[in-house]
Amino acid sequence: MSRPESIENRWDILYREYPEVYEAFSNTPYEPTVYEQLPGIINLCGKSIADVGAGTGSSSLALAQCAGKVIGIEREAAMLRQAQEKVQGAEVDRVAFLSGDALALPLADNSVDLVTGITLALYPPRQYRDFIREGLRVAKDSVVYIGIPPGWYGGDLYDVIEDVEKVDDEVDRIFIEEFQFAYQDIFSNQEYETVDHIVSTYGFIFGKKAIEYLKRENKTMIRWKFRVYWSE
Numbered sequence: 506m507s508r509p510e511s512i513e514n515r516w517d518i519l520y521r522e523y524p525e526v527y528e529a530f531s532n533t534p535y536e537p538t539v540y541e542q543l544p545g546i547i548n549l550c551g552k553s554i555a556d557v558g559a560g561t562g563s564s565s566l567a568l569a570q571c572a573g574k575v576i577g578i579e580r581e582a583a584m585l586r587q588a589q590e591k592v593q594g595a596e597v598d599r600v601a602f603l604s605g606d607a608l609a610l611p612l613a614d615n616s617v618d619l620v621t622g623i624t625l626a627l628y629p630p631r632q633y634r635d636f637i638r639e640g641l642r643v644a645k646d647s648v649v650y651i652g653i654p655p656g657w658y659g660g661d662l663y664d665v666i667e668d669v670e671k672v673d674d675e676v677d678r679i680f681i682e683e684f685q686f687a688y689q690d691i692f693s694n695q696e697y698e699t700v701d702h703i704v705s706t707y708g709f710i711f712g713k714k715a716i717e718y719l720k721r722e723n724k725t726m727i728r729w730k731f732r733v734y735w736s737e
């Protein structure tokens with residue numbers, strides 16, 4: 506079967522059928538990375554962390570650079586396989602990946618220090634209420650979520666990708682107003698180097714309008730704003 510030009514923001518199709526494209530998208534370098542900025546906000550060092558929505562493992566392995574132990578939890582088998590294949594050497598004792606659902610975590614009460622969700626992107630947004638309740642049940646210290654704040658879906662191409670259902674306002678409201686999480690914004694630039702690379706990864710995910718714009722403007726960098734939310 507030939508690959509379509511774009512999956513037009515259907516992240517469920519991306520995770521199930523094109524985990525290698527997600528991997529190439531998430532591995533495109535960020536400057537500075539979220540993980541370089543996060544320790545200035547949350548103390549991760551030596552902590553035990555359940556990283557929910559672990560995807561192909563990038564977030565769990567990055568957290569493990571400082572954390573004591575990380576359990577990555579992921580529900581999509583194709584993503585989980587890629588994550589498990591990445592664990593090597595000394596990481597084997599400190600990083601494990603489990604099949605599981607963010608809305609019913611397969612972990613005991615107060616069994617880890619932190620529960621993280623790094624661009625977990627639950628849909629529909631009301632599911633965040635269950636994730637937060639589950640996180641608060643399992644975490645001794647805090648639940649930490651990193652998402653995209655309102656107006657930043659697709660990074661600085663938000664206005665180009667105009668006809669997608671935008672859910673970030675509701676997510677933001679659930680964390681800040683309903684659950685009283687604290688938050689702080691961080692910025693990062695993602696450099697794809699070539700138009701071909703940005704079109705086949707970012708463009709493949711975010712749609713034909715994005716692809717047309719990237720080609721027309723010869724754009725190879727996306728600026729992202731992320732919002733770190735945490736329970737106090």
Ligand SMILES: C[S@@+](CC[C@H](N)C(=O)[O-])C[C@H]1O[C@@H](n2cnc3c(N)ncnc32)[C@H](O)[C@@H]1O
Pocket residue numbers: 520531557558559560561562563564565578579580581584605606607608622623624625626627628
């Ligand atoms: C955007 S990816 C982020 C992956 C990883 N945290 C990273 O930063 O690269 C979101 C991941 O969350 C997973 N996910 C979505 N809903 C989930 C749920 N209810 N339970 C577990 N995983 C879920 C998806 O399958 C996907 O792999």
